[in-house]
Amino acid sequence: xxxxxxxxxxxxxxxxxxxxxxxxxxxxxxxxxxxxxxxxxxxxxxxxxxxxxxxxxxxxxxxxxxxxxxxxxxxxxxxxxxxxxxxxxxxxxxxxxxxxxxxxxxxxxxxxxxxxxxxxxxxxxxxxxxxxxxxxxxxxxxxxxxxxxxxxxxxxxxxxxxxxxxxxxxxxxxxxxxxxxxxxxxxxxxxxxxxxxxxxxxxxxxxxxxxxxxxxxxxxxxxxxxxxxxxxxxxxxxxxxxxxxxxxxxxxxxxxxxxxxxxxxxxxxxxxxxxxxx
Amino acid sequence: xxxxxxxxxxxxxxxxxxxxxxxxxxxxxxxxxxxxxxxxxxxxxxxxxxxxxxxxxxxxxxxxxxxxxxxxxxxxxxxxxxxxxxxxxxxxxxxxxxxxxxxxxxxxxxxxxxxxxxxxxxxxxxxxxxxxxxxxxxxxxxxxxxxxxxxxxxxxxxxxxxxxxxxxxxxxxxxxxxxxxxxxxxxxxxxxxxxxxxxxxxxxxxxxxxxxxxxxxxxxxxxxxxxxxxxxxxxxxxxxxxxxxxxxxxxxxxxxxxxxxxxxxxxxxxxxxxxxxxxxxxxxxxxxxx
Numbered sequence: 001x002x003x004x005x006x007x008x009x010x011x012x013x014x015x016x017x018x019x020x021x022x023x024x025x026x027x028x029x030x031x032x033x034x035x036x037x038x039x040x041x042x043x044x045x046x047x048x049x050x051x052x053x054x055x056x057x058x059x060x061x062x063x064x065x066x067x068x069x070x071x072x073x074x075x076x077x078x079x080x081x082x083x084x085x086x087x088x089x090x091x092x093x094x095x096x097x098x099x100x101x102x103x104x105x106x107x108x109x110x111x112x113x114x115x116x117x118x119x120x121x122x123x124x125x126x127x128x129x130x131x132x133x134x135x136x137x138x139x140x141x142x143x144x145x146x147x148x149x150x151x152x153x154x155x156x157x158x159x160x161x162x163x164x165x166x167x168x169x170x171x172x173x174x175x176x177x178x179x180x181x182x183x184x185x186x187x188x189x190x191x192x193x194x195x196x197x198x199x200x201x202x203x204x205x206x207x208x209x210x211x212x213x214x215x216x217x218x219x220x221x222x223x224x225x226x227x228x229x230x231x232x233x234x235x236x237x238x239x240x241x242x243x244x245x246x247x248x249x250x251x252x253x254x255x256x257x258x259x260x261x262x263x264x265x266x267x268x269x270x271x272x273x274x275x276x277x278x
Numbered sequence: 279x280x281x282x283x284x285x286x287x288x289x290x291x292x293x294x295x296x297x298x299x300x301x302x303x304x305x306x307x308x309x310x311x312x313x314x315x316x317x318x319x320x321x322x323x324x325x326x327x328x329x330x331x332x333x334x335x336x337x338x339x340x341x342x343x344x345x346x347x348x349x350x351x352x353x354x355x356x357x358x359x360x361x362x363x364x365x366x367x368x369x370x371x372x373x374x375x376x377x378x379x380x381x382x383x384x385x386x387x388x389x390x391x392x393x394x395x396x397x398x399x400x401x402x403x404x405x406x407x408x409x410x411x412x413x414x415x416x417x418x419x420x421x422x423x424x425x426x427x428x429x430x431x432x433x434x435x436x437x438x439x440x441x442x443x444x445x446x447x448x449x450x451x452x453x454x455x456x457x458x459x460x461x462x463x464x465x466x467x468x469x470x471x472x473x474x475x476x477x478x479x480x481x482x483x484x485x486x487x488x489x490x491x492x493x494x495x496x497x498x499x500x501x502x503x504x505x506x507x508x509x510x511x512x513x514x515x516x517x518x519x520x521x522x523x524x525x526x527x528x529x530x531x532x533x534x535x536x537x538x539x540x541x542x543x544x545x546x547x548x549x550x551x552x553x554x555x556x557x558x559x560x561x562x563x564x565x566x567x568x
Binding site for chain 2: 014036139140165166167168169171172235236242243246263
């Protein structure tokens with residue numbers, strides 16, 4: 001399901017001009033990270049994908065639907081949106097009911113709902129917590145409930161707004177696994193994140209926003225190496241990209257595998273050059 | 279002199295059976311910048327609440343042991359006395375913003391108003407601290423119209439303006455952009471150098487290593503390890519216990535197995551990693567690419 005954003009402008013009622021001419025295409029099945037400084041317009045942009053916000057001018061199309069002509073309820077069948085703060089979206093008395101709320105609203109039959117719920121709970125490792133009240137869970141697990149309650153809608157497009165905020169290492173690994181599974185199923189995943197190392201390890205395409213405009217958009221290695229341009233939107237390159245650069249690697253690296261491969265290559269070329277010269 | 283002194287502190291929340299803190303012994307010196315790390319559920323926030331007096335004064339529950347901050351003992355004092363010495367920034371800035379003020383400027387002045395600081399001094403202090411934390415341009419905005427990261431800066435500023443002796447920060451940069459995070463760490467470092475004692479809960483290992491004096495690793499309500507940042511943060515014990523570790527540490531550990539990292543100590547920061555890998559290869563520590 002293709003996303004087409006054409007010359008999108010958005011001004012809040014307070015007069016804050018949050019988006020200032022954004023044009024983007026996101027193809028079906030892409031994994032995209034959106035990065036950029038606080039107040040750059042990241043959340044405002046993704047809230048346009050499911051019609052929570054409508055363009056002041058310009059247009060957003062989701063699989064050919066113009067969001068201006070569709071209700072949020074209808075768009076929810078195509079775009080799932082996980083809020084930054086899970087407490088803004090959780091309200092049921094136990095985890096299972098919470099996760100079933102979305103698919104039930106899609107008027108699916110009972111069996112289908114059950115399958116979707118079981119699948120979403122398994123993916124988020126919540127299967128043993130079905131009877132728990134979400135508010136008795138730690139914030140880490142509440143976040144997983146928020147993820148599960150959107151995944152269970154089985155939408156073609158899933159949007160995560162800062163999924164790793166305040167999460168520990170194990171939880172971040174769990175979230176990475178969810179994104180991997182969604183990728184294998186051909187879903188489009190769009191994630192806002194400030195965690196650049198998480199971004200580097202999980203996304204192939206990166207869009208950097210700055211002051212309501214697209215600053216950079218491309219494959220991850222090309223975007224994440226632009227240290228000076230990224231600094232204008234308050235982003236540092238990933239740790240291993242910075243290290244590779246510091247060590248003078250010829251190629252940009254971002255993951256541990258890429259780093260170690262490049263290190264071996266640099267070392268063997270150094271060793272052969274010292275052997276030749278001696 | 280230890281400004282924070284916890285002796286055999288054990289605590290459980292009301293209506294629960296599990297101990298959130300178990301026999302914690304901790305001394306923090308005047309002007310020290312200490313980071314607390316640990317997986318979720320380790321008791322990090324509860325430890326913050328304990329140092330800030332919210333445990334047991336606000337949350338009640340059962341506490342044993344003694345907590346002394348700036349010479350006042352927790353059991354024998356009121357929350358009001360504590361507030362004057364200790365400032366706490368909550369994990370979620372939404373929980374902290376008063377809801378009683380229309381602008382960021384007024385929000386930051388709120389605490390000073392409550393303790394009766396004269397108007398002229400109040401205006402000067404608020405403006406000065408806002409400049410320090412880089413939010414002067416947000417002065418007239420509503421606190422609720424801000425992005426998450428901006429709200430966190432406001433929450434931090436509203437504590438700093440109180441000039442507490444002890445500053446307790448529970449993940450104050452979790453919603454901030456990367457360079458903003460680094461800036462805020464710099465501001466906190468500066469406060470520590472001016473004599474403020476800082477206790478910081480954080481997941482961002484690289485900046486902890488670069489800016490703090492000591493790291494305390496907490497798990498299941500107990501102190502698992504404590505010491506200089508590099509020693510603690512690069513320890514295998516942390517990795518095995520589900521703590522976050524820097525990519526520099528994990529890649530150097532893998533490189534050790536491949537004979538591409540020779541130093542017995544693993545790196546936590548960019549400088550440490552660059553220096554160590556330079557010994558393995560021909561690279562100069564400064565880098566030839568620059």
